[in-house]
Structure formats: structure tokens, C-alpha cells
Amino acid sequence: MSILVxxxxxxxxxxxxxxxxxxxxxxxxxxxxxxxxxxxxxxxxTEIFGIPIFDTMKEAVKNTQAxxxxxxxxxxxxxxxxxESADSGINLIVCITEGIPVNQMLKISKYLSINTxxxxxxxxxxxxxxxxxxxxxxxxxxxFKEGNVGIVSRSGTLTYEVVYNLTxxxxxxxxxxxxxxxxxxxxxxxxxxSLFKDDPQTEKIVLIGEIGxxxxxxxxxxxxxxxxxxxxxxxxxxxAPPEKRMGHAGAVIxxxxxxxxxxxxxxxxxxxxxxxxxSDIPELLK
Amino acid sequence: xKLLEYQAKDIFRNYGILTPEEQLAEDPSQAVKIGEDLGFPxxxxxxxxxxxxGKAGGVKLVKDVKELENSVKEIFGLNIKGCxxxxxLISEAIPYEGEYYLSFTLDRSRRLPLIIGSQAGGIDIExxxxxxxxxxxxxxxxxxxxxxxxDLRRLFNKxxxxxxxxxxxxxxxxxxxxxxxxxxxxEDATLVEINPLVISNxxxxxxxxxxxxxxxxxxxxxxxxxxxxxxxxxxxQEKMARExxxxxxxLDGDIACIVNGAGLAMATMDLVKYWGGEPANFxxxxxxxxxxxxxxxxxIILTNNKIRAILVNIFGGITRCDDIAKGLLEAIKSLxxxxxxSVRLIGTNDEIAKELLxxxxxxxxxxxxxxxxxxxxxxxxx
Numbered sequence: 001m002s003i004l005v006x007x008x009x010x011x012x013x014x015x016x017x018x019x020x021x022x023x024x025x026x027x028x029x030x031x032x033x034x035x036x037x038x039x040x041x042x043x044x045x046t047e048i049f050g051i052p053i054f055d056t057m058k059e060a061v062k063n064t065q066a067x068x069x070x071x072x073x074x075x076x077x078x079x080x081x082x083x084e085s086a087d088s089g090i091n092l093i094v095c096i097t098e099g100i101p102v103n104q105m106l107k108i109s110k111y112l113s114i115n116t117x118x119x120x121x122x123x124x125x126x127x128x129x130x131x132x133x134x135x136x137x138x139x140x141x142x143x144f145k146e147g148n149v150g151i152v153s154r155s156g157t158l159t160y161e162v163v164y165n166l167t168x169x170x171x172x173x174x175x176x177x178x179x180x181x182x183x184x185x186x187x188x189x190x191x192x193x194s195l196f197k198d199d200p201q202t203e204k205i206v207l208i209g210e211i212g213x214x215x216x217x218x219x220x221x222x223x224x225x226x227x228x229x230x231x232x233x234x235x236x237x238x239x240a241p242p243e244k245r246m247g248h249a250g251a252v253i254x255x256x257x258x259x260x261x262x263x264x265x266x267x268x269x270x271x272x273x274x275x276x277x278x279s280d281i282p283e284l285l286k
Numbered sequence: 287x288k289l290l291e292y293q294a295k296d297i298f299r300n301y302g303i304l305t306p307e308e309q310l311a312e313d314p315s316q317a318v319k320i321g322e323d324l325g326f327p328x329x330x331x332x333x334x335x336x337x338x339x340g341k342a343g344g345v346k347l348v349k350d351v352k353e354l355e356n357s358v359k360e361i362f363g364l365n366i367k368g369c370x371x372x373x374x375l376i377s378e379a380i381p382y383e384g385e386y387y388l389s390f391t392l393d394r395s396r397r398l399p400l401i402i403g404s405q406a407g408g409i410d411i412e413x414x415x416x417x418x419x420x421x422x423x424x425x426x427x428x429x430x431x432x433x434x435x436x437d438l439r440r441l442f443n444k445x446x447x448x449x450x451x452x453x454x455x456x457x458x459x460x461x462x463x464x465x466x467x468x469x470x471x472x473e474d475a476t477l478v479e480i481n482p483l484v485i486s487n488x489x490x491x492x493x494x495x496x497x498x499x500x501x502x503x504x505x506x507x508x509x510x511x512x513x514x515x516x517x518x519x520x521x522x523q524e525k526m527a528r529e530x531x532x533x534x535x536x537l538d539g540d541i542a543c544i545v546n547g548a549g550l551a552m553a554t555m556d557l558v559k560y561w562g563g564e565p566a567n568f569x570x571x572x573x574x575x576x577x578x579x580x581x582x583x584x585x586i587i588l589t590n591n592k593i594r595a596i597l598v599n600i601f602g603g604i605t606r607c608d609d610i611a612k613g614l615l616e617a618i619k620s621l622x623x624x625x626x627x628s629v630r631l632i633g634t635n636d637e638i639a640k641e642l643l644x645x646x647x648x649x650x651x652x653x654x655x656x657x658x659x660x661x662x663x664x665x666x667x668x
Contacts, residue, residue: 023604076505101474101503102392109397110429138573140603140633155549156573157601161654164601164632181548182502183394183476210549213394236552239537239559240568243288247533247548247570249502250394255412277557279655 002130002175003150003195003202004092004119009134010066012037012057012090014073014081016048020096021072024138025049028070031135036064057088068092070127070136075099078123082108086118093186094136095122102249105184112186120186124249126156126178137178147172149285150196152189153208154181154215154248158236161278162208169282174201181248183212189219197227204230204285207272209263211237212251216263224270232284233267234275235260287499290333292375293513294497297473301465303480304491308377317358318351320376326350330357333373334366335519337410342366347379369518380491385482386445387411389496390427390466392476399470401425401433401463403445407482433463455488462490473510474503523567523586530582532571539564540594541661542587544580546571546605554599557654563662566593573604580613584621595626595665599654602633611639615646626664630657 011028015021016038028035029049037052037060044055054060057069069090073081078097085093100123112118121128127137132146139156143163149171153159159178166173177192179185189207196202205227209216216235223231238260240246242253253259267274273284289297292310299305307324310333311317321328332344339345344366346357354376364371385407393400406414406421415422423444425437442459446452466478477498484491504511520528527534533548537555541563545551548570555565567587571579587593600610610631617623630651631639640650651657 075502099502099505101506102476102500103399103471103474103503106392106397106399107429138604143633153549155547157545157547157603158549158553160601160603160633161550161553183392184397208549210552218395234553236549236556238556239565240552240555241535241537244535245501245533246535246552246568251548251552255410277560277655278553279653 002133003192003199004175004177005068005128005130005134005136007133009068009136010034010036010064011136012039012060012064012066012069014039014057014069014071014085016040016051016053016072017043018072022048024072025051027138027141028135031141033134033136036066057084057090061088061090066090068136069094071095071097073097079104079108082120083111086112086116090118093118093120094125094127095120095186096125096127096138097122098124100124100182102183105182109184109186121177122180122185124182125180125185126159128175128177129173130175131173139176143167144176145172148174148201148203149206150174150199150202150204151176151206151208152192152196153178154210154250155208155236158278159208162206162234162281165279166206166282166285171282171285174199181210181250183250189215190222193219193222193227197229202229205232206281206285207231207233209233209235210248210251211235211240211246211253211260211263212248212258214258217266220266220270220272223272230285231272232275232281233272234278234281235263287501287504287514288335288517288519289497289499289513290335290373290517291331291495292333292373293516294495295492297469297497298492298495301469303462303465304489305495306378306380306491306493308375311374311376312372314358314362317374317376318355321348321354322351324376324378327379328354329377329379330354330361331375331377332361332364332366332371333375334369334371335517336367336369339366344371372518380484380486382484382486382491384448385484387414387481388445388462388466388483389477389479389481390463390470391478396426398429399427401427401441401466403441405445405447411479411481427467433467438463455485458490469497473497474500474506476500523590526586526589527569530586532569532579532583532586534586535568536590537565537567539566540592541665542566542569542590542593542596543599544569544571544583544587544596545599546573546601550599550601554597554654554658557658558597558662561655561658561662563658563665566590577609577613577616580610581617581620584614584617584623588621588623593625594668595661596623596628597657597661598627598629598631599657600631600633602631602636605633606635607631607633607639608635608642611642615642618646626661626668628657628661628664630654
């Protein structure tokens with residue numbers, strides 16, 4: 001078992017002919033992920049790596065029965081790509097694109113919840129991987145190993161750092177999900193935690209948060225009331241100055257809200273161990 | 287991006303929100319001339335991208351030319367939390383009673399925009415919510431219905447609870463709210479704030495204005511984007527980085543950090559602190575492995591004369607470590623770097639990268655902790 005994706009997942013790449021889209025399609029295929037189609041408007045009828053390209057998501061889904069899509073479309077068009085994917089009946093939409101305006105995301109997350117059954121992961125995220133089964137994302141696959149730790153994170157490279165430390169210590173992962181670094185993302189910490197809670201393969205959970213917003217505080221409350229599996233947290237940005245955006249659009253302390261201190265305190269009060277350093281995580285997980 | 291008061295008010299006026307008569311002055315003599323044209327009494331307001339200017343002496347009420355000349359002399363060049371005042375707003379001082387607070391803002395936690403109103407204006411909303419939470423009223427914006435009328439009446443009655451016979455103000459209030467919502471959506475704001483909002487001659491007037499624009503949406507608003515250089519909220523390095531497409535945030539320490547990825551960059555500065563060092567900056571060189579980016583990163587950090595050591599932390603994925611190493615060697619050669627440097631490289635092509643760097647006499651680590659410990663130790667010994 002794993003959550004959200006497995007070896008049966010059929011994937012469409014939106015923006016498959018772009019620089020990033022084509023590079024990562026190749027990487028996903030090499031990992032064994034079933035990429036069944038690509039969509040680039042105007043390039044319908046052609047192929048890339050032997051995969052058919054369609055002009056629209058509707059055609060691509062109709063011809064391939066895909067259930068997952070991954071978006072590499074530039075920020076100007078990415079919001080529309082999410083909606084197109086949802087309207088075509090895709091269950092799981094992974095949006096890698098960074099830089100979608102937050103008010104567009106507000107409307108889209110509302111639209112998805114009212115009009116569709118689709119789950120969005122991201123935007124501005126590295127995607128997800130269930131080692132040994134399927135990768136729908138941009139993470140370096142070689143650092144992952146199949147195992148029993150579920151990982152959920154707002155970050156990309158920091159997640160790789162944590163995975164690297166876990167793998168070195170002999171752990172492996174059930175599923176690793178980057179939920180994205182924007183202010184408004186489709187899938188929250190709590191959404192993923194509730195999936196890990198019911199996943200038999202996942203025995204331990206690592207949550208990687210950062211400054212900004214109150215998703216970590218909400219997650220702490222959820223863990224306290226619902227999760228008996230061991231959870232270890234890490235919070236990045238303990239020394240970030242207020243009112244400054246630390247790279248991610250969502251990583252900002254505004255009007256005193258969203259500090260690392262508040263998040264660490266919330267986890268500690270919920271009985272969740274918080275690692276001071278990424279390299280402390282494996283020891284706390286034992 | 288947080289606009290200065292005068293920039294926000296220009297936008298407010300475009301939407302028909304009333305403000306006092308006022309004009310921007312960029313030097314003292316211009317300020318006096320504007321003041322003489324507007325007539326007295328006037329308020330002189332420093333235009334700086336930080337809060338607390340009133341307490342710092344950046345806002346003065348003046349009754350005549352003499353007072354204006356003196357205030358202007360004092361305020362220009364004033365240092366307010368590190369920002370030197372080079373612009374003031376000369377504003378008509380209008381009579382009013384009571385100060386209120388009104389904003390339309392993104393509530394990240396509820397995932398929708400909210401109207402926030404308070405009968406206690408003139409102070410920071412953060413302070414109001416801490417000291418007088420009972421004086422705040424919130425109304426949620428519905429994506430289908432917008433603002434519901436009954437919610438609006440509730441807000442109106444709460445905010446203006448102390449005003450007798452206020453019903454004549456309701457339609458103006460309702461119009462004002464519509465304007466805030468329009469600004470929010472048309473300008474891609476995340477905060478549209480009037481604080482204080484006052485009533486003068488039965489009209490709502492914005493005495494101050496705050497506007498936060500979503501950085502992700504600036505590509506849709508070239509006019510707003512062009513206001514950035516006037517704001518003065520960036521250090522030299524932050525501005526350089528923005529123009530080069532990197533993300534940099536200045537900190538107070540002496541260890542310059544070059545990292546790929548925002549989360550890892552934050553974790554790196556935290557780790558420097560953990561091992562007893564002081565990071566000089568946050569710098570994310572992003573996901574691509576273009577050697578040019580590495581070179582640019584070095585160009586930026588070297589303009590900060592406080593730095594005494596350099597830490598590079600790269601987790602290669604899409605980013606290839608050998609490309610980073612090449613950029614790094616190029617930087618050392620062309621920029622003449624002779625500061626202590628610790629490099630941590632791991633991931634895609636790290637073996638090639640290590641060989642390249644070790645041949646050039648640079649210490650390379652696989653562990654982030656070891657790299658940080660090394661550089662902190664060397665800076666302390668130096």
C-alpha cells in the first residue's frame with residue numbers, strides 16, 4: 001500500500017513538450033511511472049518518447065483512461081490547466097508550477113471543492129513518490145527507498161535532505177509528498193496526515209513545515225486528537241526576519257503570525273517531537 | 287510587495303476613495319512650496335516602507351510655513367528603523383471625530399478574503415486584536431454571493447456603534463466596501479487597508495492607506511511593478527538578486543550562504559545559528575544548474591562587506607553538482623575570492639564535483655552539519 005499513487009496510476013503530463021515537462025517525463029518513465037499521454041495545445045497528433053500528445057485534456061483522458069495529471073505549464077496558464085484537468089475527470093492533479101497568483105488559487109480551490117472530485121497537490125511543489133511504485137514529480141528518485149515512513153512537506157530540496165538522512169539511517173518511505181510552498185495549496189498537512197493514518201504501510205510520519213500561515217498548528221491539533229503513529233516534525237525558518245518572504249510565497253511571518261516558535265510550541269504541546277536539525281530526525285523516529 | 291502610503295493612495299483615488307488633499311515632495315524646498323499652495327494646517331508624513339513612523343518622529347502637524355520648514359528639515363534624512371526618509375507626503379489636516387479601521391484581506395487560514403472592521407482605528411490591527419479583540423468584526427467574502435447585506439449591516443453597526451443617527455452613512459459605507467473589494471481583485475492585492483478611516487463632513491476619508499500586492503501577480507500589473515524601485519524596502523543585495531532572478535534576504539551575520547531551494551536555504555541559516563555562527567543572508571539559487579546562476583550568487587554576496595566566510599550547500603537533484611562546482615571555480619577565479627569557504631555538495635554528479643573542487647584546494651563535505659561546523663570554526667579562529 002501507499003497513498004494517492006501506486007504502480008497502476010496512469011499519468012498525463014500537461015506541458016509535456018516544454019523544457020521541464022519533457023525532461024521530467026523522461027525521468028518519470030525511467031523510474032517506471034506509467035506516463036500514458038501528454039497535452040500541449042497545438043501539438044496534438046505528435047509523439048514524445050513514444051507517448052501520444054493531445055491538444056486537450058478531454059481527448060487525452062478519453063483515449064488513455066488516465067487518472068493522474070502533472071502540470072509543468074508556465075504560471076500564466078497553469079491555473080487554467082488545473083481547471084481543465086479537473087473538468088476532464090482527473091482524480092489527482094499535481095501542479096509543479098511556481099508563481100500562480102494567490103487570488104486565482106483561492107478561486108480554483110473553491111471551484112474544485114464545489115464542482116469536481118479532484119484532489120490538487122501544489123502548486124509550487126515537487127510532487128509525490130511512492131518508492132518502488134510510482135513517481136509523479138521532480139525529486140531525485142535515487143535517494144528514496146521503499147519503507148514505512150510517510151513524509152509530508154512544504155518544501156523540495158529540504159525534503160531531499162531529510163530523505164537522505166533517513167535512508168542513510170536505514171529507513172525507507174511509503175509515500176513522500178510535497179504539498180507546496182505557496183500561501184494557498186490544494187492539499188493540506190491534515191489531508192495527507194489523514195491518509196497516512198489509514199495506510200497500513202505507513203508506520204511512522206515525518207512532517208516538514210516552515211514559517212508562515214497556521215497549517216502546522218492545525219496539523220498539531222489534528223495529530224493530538226487522531227494519530228497514534230509516531231510523528232516527528234521539523235520547522236524551517238527559526239531565524240527568519242518578520243515580513244520577509246523566504247523564497248516560498250507562503251514562507252513569511254506577517255503581523256506576528258506564522259513564526260517557527262508558535263509552530264514548534266504547537267507540536268510540542270501535541271506530544272510531537274520536533275527535531276532541531278534535519279540530521280536529528282532519524283534518531284527521534286526510532 | 288508593500289506599497290508606500292502615497293502609492294497606495296494614488297490607487298485608492300483611482301477607485302473613488304476619498305483622501306485628504308495631498309502631494310508628494312522629494313526634497314525640502316518642494317515640500318515647502320506644496321505646503322504654501324495647499325494652505326495650513328498640514329500634516330507632514332515620512333514615506334517609508336516600515337511601520338512605527340509616528341513614534342519615530344516621522345509624522346508632524348504644522349500650522350504655518352515656519353513650522354513646516356522646521357519639520358521638513360527634521361524629517362528628511364531621518365532614520366526610521368534603518369530607512370532614511372527621502373520622500374514626504376504633504377497632506378491637508380482635516381477635522382474629524384473618531385478613528386476607525388477597515389480592511390479587505392486574504393485570510394490564509396480560512397482560504398478566503400475577509401472584511402475586517404474596528405471601532406478602534408489609528409493603531410496597528412495586530413495591537414487591536416491583542417488588546418481590544420471585542421472591538422473587531424469580521425465578515426467573510428463568499429465567492430458566489432460576495433458580501434451578504436445582513437453581514438454588512440452587522441459590520442456597520444459594530445464599527446460605528448458610537449455614532450448616533452448613523453443610518454445616513456450606510457449607503458456610503460456599502461460603496462466604500464465595494465471599492466475595497468474591487469481594488470483587491472483588480473490589483474491582485476492581498477491586503478487593502480484604511481487605517482485610520484475617519485468621517486469628515488459626513489464623508490468617509492482614508493487618512494492612511496496600506497496595500498500589499500501579490501508578488502506572484504506582478505506580471506499582470508506592469509504599472510504596479512514599476513513602483514518597486516521607489517519603495518526602498520530592499521537592500522542592495524536584495525535588489526541585485528531580484529534583477530538576476532534569485533531570492534535573497536539580508537540578515538545581520540557574517541557567513542554568506544548560497545543554497546539551492548527555499549526550504550533548505552532556511553534550514554541552512556538555522557543550522558549556522560545552531561552551531562554558533564551568524565548567517566549573513568538567505569539565498570536560494572533555485573532549481574536549475576546553470577553555472578551562470580552560481581556566478582551571479584557569488585557576485586551578490588560579495589557586495590556585502592560584512593561577510594567573512596562563505597558556505598555553499600547544494601542538494602543536487604535536477605541541479606547537477608558538477609555544474610555548481612564549475613560555476614564556483616569560475617567565480618573564485620574571476621571575482622578574486624579569498625575568504626574561507628566550506629562547500630557541501632551531494633546528489634547528482636557529486637563525485638565529479640568533489641574532484642574538481644578538491645583539486646583546487648577547497649574543502650568539500652557530504653554532510654550539512656560538518657560543512658557548517660567547519661566554517662563556524664574557521665571564522666572563530668580567524
